[in-house]
Amino acid sequence: MFLFGCRRDETVCPAETLPADGRDRFIGSYAVFDTTGSYLYWLTVSKFGTGGRDSLLLENYANAFDLKILHESYWDQNHWDIGVFFPAKDHLGHSWALSDAAAIDGSNVLTNDTIPLKFTQDNIAFYWQEGVPYFSCVCKQIAVKQ
Numbered sequence: 001m002f003l004f005g006c007r008r009d010e011t012v013c014p015a016e017t018l019p020a021d022g023r024d025r026f027i028g029s030y031a032v033f034d035t036t037g038s039y040l041y042w043l044t045v046s047k048f049g050t051g052g053r054d055s056l057l058l059e060n061y062a063n064a065f066d067l068k069i070l071h072e073s074y075w076d077q078n079h080w081d082i083g084v085f086f087p088a089k090d091h092l093g094h095s096w097a098l099s100d101a102a103a104i105d106g107s108n109v110l111t112n113d114t115i116p117l118k119f120t121q122d123n124i125a126f127y128w129q130e131g132v133p134y135f136s137c138v139c140k141q142i143a144v145k146q
Contacts, residue, residue: 021047021054022077023047023073027047028044029146030043034142041063053070056071062098062121064121065090079110080110082099096122096126097122115143122135
């Protein structure tokens with residue numbers, strides 16, 4: 001007489017995976033072009049901060065600013081919001097009012113590897129005291145991840 005025994009298969013649980021950092025999709029170097037396709041400058045995006053108030057560091061934004069913008073690691077949106085910087089100091093130490101457009105028209109939203117940038121850059125409050133020419137722009141640019 002033979003005895004057959006059955007043994008229950010052990011189920012192996014997959015290792016617990018940590019949630020992806022929502023900032024990772026933006027990280028990299030971008031070539032920035034005007035709306036006619038002419039090259040303007042390089043923009044580098046990296047993570048800044050861990051836990052608490054996570055941010056993105058935008059180096060050479062608008063070819064003039066290094067900005068730290070809030071973008072929590074758990075956010076799953078493809079939009080970044082630079083908000084309002086007043087005053088924002090450029091690489092030469094000049095002051096600006098800098099703000100971005102809402103994502104309503106698709107601006108500042110990462111789609112595949114492209115971000116159509118739209119922002120306002122204005123020095124009306126500062127140009128006289130800093131002795132620089134007045135400049136105001138509702139700027140539209142296209143950043144393409146390389």
